[in-house]
Amino acid sequence: MFESSATRVVRASTSCGVADLLSRxxxxxxxxxxxxxxxxxxxxxxxYLLATKSGRP
Known part of the structure; x- marks a missing residue:
C-alpha cells in the first residue's frame, strides 16, 4: 500500500462504488x-484507484 500525506491507493473488487464515494x-x-x-x-x-485528498480537515 502506497501512502503519503496527499495520496492513498485503494484496492477493491469493484472501482465504481469506491470511486463514487471518494468523489462524493x-x-x-x-x-x-x-x-x-x-x-x-x-x-x-x-x-486499483489513486485519489488525492481534499483540503478539508
Missing part, C-alpha cells in the same frame, strides 16, 4: 486500473 467525499480520483481476474486466484476483476 470531495476527493479527486486521478487514476484507476481494472484488471481481469486471473482464474488461478481471483473470481472477480480487481481494481
Amino acid at each position: 467525499a470531495g476527493n479527486t480520483v486521478t487514476a484507476r486500473m481494472v484488471r481481469e481476474p486471473d482464474e488461478r486466484w481471483d473470481r472477480v476483476p480487481q481494481a
